[in-house]
Amino acid sequence: MSTTDIDEGPDRTGDPEFERARARVEELAPEITAHRRRYYEDAAPTVSDSQFDELMHELIDLETRYPELKKNDSPTEQVGTFSEAFAPVTHLEKMLSLQDVFSLEEVQTWADRITAEVPGERYLCEVKIDGLAVDLVYENGRLTRAATRGDGVTGEDVTANVRTIAAVPQRLAAADGFPVPSLLEVRGEVYFPTADFERLNESQVAAGKAPFANPRNAAAGSLRQKDAAKTAERPLSFIAHGLGVLQGFEPDSQSHSYAALDAWGLPVSPYWRVVPTIDEAFAYIEEFGGKRHKLVHEIDGIVIKIDDFGVQRRLGATSRTPRWAVAFKFPPEEVNTRLLDIKVSIGRTGRATPYAVLDPVRVAGSEVEFATLHNADQVKAKGVLIGDIVVVRKAGDVIPEIVAPVAAARTGDETEFAMPERCPECDSVLAPAAEGDIDLRCPNARSCPGQLRERLAFATGRSCFDVDRMGYIACAALVQPLEPAEPVLTDEGGVFDLKMDELLPIRVVVRDPDSGLPKIDEKTGEQKVVTPFARQPDKKTGEILPRKNAEEMLQNLEAAKSQPLWRVVNALSIRHVGPVSAQALAEHFRDLDRIAEADEEEMAAVDGVGPTIAAAIKDWFAVDWHRDIVERWRAAGVRMQDEAPDPSEALPQTLEGVTIVITGGIDGYTREGAAAAVKARGGKSSSSVSKKTGAVVAGDKPGSKYDKAVQLGVTVVQGEDFDRLLEHGLGEFSSQSEESGDGNEPE
Structure with missing residues (x-):
């Protein structure tokens, strides 16, 4: 008997109540799966949320009363198991990337090359989902493995996590003309529905965590949770868009394969369309370019494929991309919005950077409130005034920037921006670090809360100590708490000495990680305030307990002490020193004391360092409180040496x-x-x-x-x-x- 068949239990043969329960379970399971699919994939639910809950509760009740009716692939069993790590798995067939193009002319060139070889071929057009590529393997109709794309040959085993996604069927269904194949490898995208994304970020902030940058990052982060139960908490979904290895069924075209996938119960995009000419493909691109933010998921372009599988095989592929498909990427979007103010943020090296505060606007699929202006000279060069209607663009769909003001819309009430004379974080006088510098900097390197906040976020970030659960909100809380009045950290030297009793009382204003500016609660109009490390007091005892992320943060800080030397060097925030030069220094000296004691000439001679970096390092170690940071880290057990490699x-x-x-x-x-x-x-x-x-x-x-x-x-x-x-x-x-x-x- 298969492990997903009904478990054997007491012999209830002839029990009419049991037989009615069996029949009802067999009706409910596919019905609930179908409702989930209509909700997540088609955005067209046929029952209300309360009706769906009633069906789910009925199934739970029946499975509780009759455990032998509960199947492993039941809709009630979607959480999966805890995974310690992701094992590498080899795809049955290599997953290729698509050739990206950025203009209709490039699409035409691709089409001309195709028609020169195989004239008259039809094109299948579909939206390019901005999600995480995955590979699913079904054996005799049952999901046996799921993996990320990885390098195209080897991916990460995320089977337990994918099993929690309601849109992914655990077992395929046969249909007329579409027998379930003995082996099926499905390619598709895991994505985060746009309707759920803002709610996720609100919950992230409320939990003291940094919000995700975009739905794609949210999908990737959610799917790569080591605990599948955490993945199950996120409303991930899935759409299939291709096949790898297939045995037991042979579709003749891409569109035929989509019909088969749909018949077997795998979700396919409702937006795909087969067209006979490239001109109609251009019309499809224009149509969905206008609809791109009205779909159930984010898209970043349009994919055009040759529909016929025989022609696909004839055209073949390079080592990287198939010749029979191309991905048209949408250009960066531009929108107009009001420039409400220009404020200044302070970076980890003291640099004062003007930021535009915008009337919130949706650009390239995400809401933008801030845009960088780099320095006072650029503000003048762009000619923007506070109060202007400005053109905002997200370059590469990532970084928001102000392109130019709409001068014709001015009313005369606009005002010029003046770079402040004093640091907005600590009130120190701003000045160039050296003669001729364009940038103004805050000289209060040790005590300026803005600089410390940014240095701490950098030091605990991925390119340094890589402390999971210590996000931007946590760093701000340690440096700039509302309560208690005094900050827990006055410099980064004490970060490895943190204790839970210091963290629990902290309340902090939520800050935007890009600008460093406080976030405003839309409901109250006041600054958003959270308790990032403590849960709500127990209603009965009043006891304040730590959040799980706070406990994990302290555990991760302890583990981070063993990071290699180059990460420690990078975490010191020495001007001009980045990961490459930090690795070069660590590889050459293998000891932080030796780096501190080396003369400039010796350091400059290290490949990847040079005289500018060498001088900056000597200047840094000449400062007393900088050396104190090193000593506090050393006393806390941070690794200060790398062992010489074993030949x-x-x-x-x-x-x-x-x-x-x-x-x-x-x-x-x-x-x-x-x-x-x-x-x-x-x-x-x-x-x-x-x-x-x-x-x-x-x-x-x-x-x-x-x-x-x-x-x-x-x-x-x-x-x-x-x-x-x-x-x-x-x-x-x-x-x-x-x-x-x-x-x-x-x-």
Whole structure:
């Protein structure tokens, strides 16, 4: 008997009540699944929330009374199990990326190339969901595995988490003309419905956590929870958009496969359309460009595919992308809104940065309240006045910026911005750090709460100690509490000495992580205030208990003490020192005391450091309270040395003497991690491309460095081949380049 069949229990043969219960359970399970699908995927529920709850409660009651009727894939069993970590899994068939294009002319060029080979082919158009790509495997109709895209070959096993997503069926249903295949590999996107996103961020802030930047990040963060029960708390959904390995059924086209997926119970997009000409594909792009924020999920473009599978196979694919599909990416959006004010935030190095405070407006799928203006000179250069109607753009759909004022809309009531003379955080006099500097800085480096808040957020962030649960709100709470009157931390030296009894009384104003400005509660018009570390007092005893995230934060701080030396160096917020130079210093000296004691000439000679960074390091360690931070961290047990590498464990030096430039995102690696991997193989990681560059690794959304590599004839290695480059070196890629011309243009 299958593990998902009805469990054997007492022999109730002939019991009419049991038989009625059995029949009702078999009716309720698919009905509830169908209602969930209509709600999450079609945005067209046929029952109210209360009616749905009644059906669910009826099923729970029946399964409680008759446990033998409860199946493992029941709608009531959606939480899954706790997962300690995500194991690597190999996809049955490689998951390719799509070729991105940014203009209709590029789409036309792609279509012309297709029609030259196979004229008269139909196109399937669909919206490009801004979610997280996943790969599902069904064996004999049952979901057996789910994995993230990973590097296209290997992904993360997130089966337990995906099982909590209501839209993903645990078992496929057969239908006329669509027998359930013996093996099915499904590709699709996990996404966060836009209607739920704002509610999620409100709950994040209320819990003392930083809000997610966008629905895509929320989906990725939710799916990668180590505890599947936490994933189950998020209203994630799923849409299938492709097939990998398939046995037992053979569709002849993309549209035919979508009909099959729908028949089996897998959700497919309601927006796809087959068109006979590329002109109609252009019309589809225009139509959904106007609808992009009215759909149930965020989209960032339109995908156009050749519909016929036979033609798809004939056209084939490069090592990176299929030739039979292209993704048109929407350009950055521009909207008009009112510039309510210009305020100034203070960064971790004391830099005073003007920020535009905007009448909230939705741009590129998210609400924007602030936009950076960089410095007073740029405010003047753009000619913006407080009170202007301004054009706001999200460059790359990420960073909001003011493009220009709408001068024709001025009434005469607008006012010029004047850079403040004093720090808005501590009232110190602002001044350039050196003669000729454009930026003004707050000189009160130690005591300025704005600088300390930003330094603390940086030091505990991903590129430094990487302390999970210690987000921006927590950092602000430790430095700028409403209560108690005195801050818990007066500099970052005490961060590893925090105690729970210090945290529980803290109340703090919620601040925007981009601008540092207080958030305003829309209902009250007052600043938003939270207790980030304590739960509400017990109603009976009045006892104040810690939030779980506060307990986890202290645990993670303890674990962070063992981070490698380069992260400690980076966390010191020494001007000009970033992850690359921090790694270079740690690798060369292997001891923080040796770095502090080294002379400028020795430091400057370290590859990746140079005289400017060396001088900044000497200046930093010359300050008494800076050295005090190091000593407090040392006393708390923070790692101050790296062990010398064991020659017997050294990786093969496949890139010895080779300079590698990395551009764009590489699955499975942070930017710092990719650079470290190159160095571990004997190579040098550089940030600039020249004729001496050995290779440019082009990951997701490569920048201008890719273009320069093509221009200079430098070998280009696609991001999915990065691990192969590390393992085997540059030889095979260089030879490929020589055999195929310059070897730098993607096929």
